[in-house]
Amino acid sequence: MKPLLCVLTATLITMASPPLHPQPTQAAPRADAQRLDYRLQARPVAPRTWVIEGAVADFGRENGCNIINTAFIATGAGVVVINTGPSRRYGEQQRHLIERTTREPVVQVFNLNLHPDYFLGNQAWADRITTALPGSIDGMKASGDTYAENLYRLCGDWMQGTEATPARAAAQAGVHTLGQHRLELVRLEGHTRDDLVLIDHSTGVLFAGGLVFADRVPTTPNADFDHWIASLDRLESLLGVGHFRWVVPSHGPVHEGGRGIAQTRDWIRWLTGHMRGHAEVGLDLTEVLNMPVPARFANWAAQPAELHRTLAQWYPVYERRALGGR
Numbered sequence: 001m002k003p004l005l006c007v008l009t010a011t012l013i014t015m016a017s018p019p020l021h022p023q024p025t026q027a028a029p030r031a032d033a034q035r036l037d038y039r040l041q042a043r044p045v046a047p048r049t050w051v052i053e054g055a056v057a058d059f060g061r062e063n064g065c066n067i068i069n070t071a072f073i074a075t076g077a078g079v080v081v082i083n084t085g086p087s088r089r090y091g092e093q094q095r096h097l098i099e100r101t102t103r104e105p106v107v108q109v110f111n112l113n114l115h116p117d118y119f120l121g122n123q124a125w126a127d128r129i130t131t132a133l134p135g136s137i138d139g140m141k142a143s144g145d146t147y148a149e150n151l152y153r154l155c156g157d158w159m160q161g162t163e164a165t166p167a168r169a170a171a172q173a174g175v176h177t178l179g180q181h182r183l184e185l186v187r188l189e190g191h192t193r194d195d196l197v198l199i200d201h202s203t204g205v206l207f208a209g210g211l212v213f214a215d216r217v218p219t220t221p222n223a224d225f226d227h228w229i230a231s232l233d234r235l236e237s238l239l240g241v242g243h244f245r246w247v248v249p250s251h252g253p254v255h256e257g258g259r260g261i262a263q264t265r266d267w268i269r270w271l272t273g274h275m276r277g278h279a280e281v282g283l284d285l286t287e288v289l290n291m292p293v294p295a296r297f298a299n300w301a302a303q304p305a306e307l308h309r310t311l312a313q314w315y316p317v318y319e320r321r322a323l324g325g326r
Contacts, residue, residue: 031064036158038066038093042101045246045254046203048074048181050101052094054117056216056252058302064158065151066090068117068250071207072098073200077179078107082198082207083250084121084130086151088162091121107178111167112209112250113192114139114222116147122165132167133187135194139222140166171196188235190228191218197235199244206244211235214252214260217297217306218267221313225272232265252301270294271310279318288315
């Protein structure tokens with residue numbers, strides 16, 4: 001069965017009619033660690049479209065490693081799910097929430113990239129089509145077990161029973177009509193080798209994956225900074241011609257317009273210039289780690305931990321370049 005081509009013969013009815021525009025950003029409900037309950041809530045952001053907000057934070061036991069926004073769209077011909085969360089338990093609770101919210105069956109599940117919180121909930125969707133770009137599938141197969149082990153160390157019991165289950169079907173870029181929704185899959189890159197973006201032209205909502213962060217320090221383990229900037233420029237051009245209005249980043253609040261695109265671009269440009277400039281004058285990693293960030297970034301979530309991880313990985317690369325190496 002091809003992605004997005006499974007069309008039901010009957011028109012199915014959603015249980016709730018969400019408002020036409022996203023409501024003001026709310027804090028994600030606090031996880032109940034004692035009961036291992038993520039307390040997931042479906043927040044309507046457009047007609048027949050819901051986001052399940054994760055904590056705008058770093059991975060931790062207090063949030064069950066749930067720092068990702070997942071989402072689902074009831075198209076009238078079945079539900080499309082976007083990202084499945086950091087654990088089997090999350091995927092199961094996500095599935096129950098979707099079943100309580102809409103009577104439509106799930107026909108398609110998308111993982112927008114290879115990072116663990118995008119796909120470690122796939123076990124709960126074993127009887128559905130799980131789909132990602134080919135490079136993401138390769139990355140899930142190569143690193144999935146390591147991702148799961150790392151999250152076990154960070155979040156303990158939340159990860160019980162979780163086994164890395166890569167997506168099974170390769171996403172096909174292009175525009176697909178499903179029910180009452182015209183959905184476009186766009187392949188970009190920069191945050192990872194293969195970054196899948198989904199635009200719902202029927203509602204003007206962009207599901208940006210890891211290319212866009214809002215009010216949070218971007219993660220960079222698989223980054224290509226030049227390609228990332230180019231992808232952000234592409235998204236900005238699509239915003240400019242009206243392909244979407246609302247942005248659902250995988251990390252950070254849902255927002256209108258180009259705020260998250262601008263924040264992410266600003267961070268990447270500052271970060272790469274920061275590393276390049278200090279490497280060229282011979283500062284070592286310890287000195288750079290102890291430097292403050294500009295005030296505009298100081299209150300972002302996951303600061304300074306995410307910056308320190310980025311510097312530990314990437315600053316040696318810039319040092320080698322400054323010395324004439326690759």
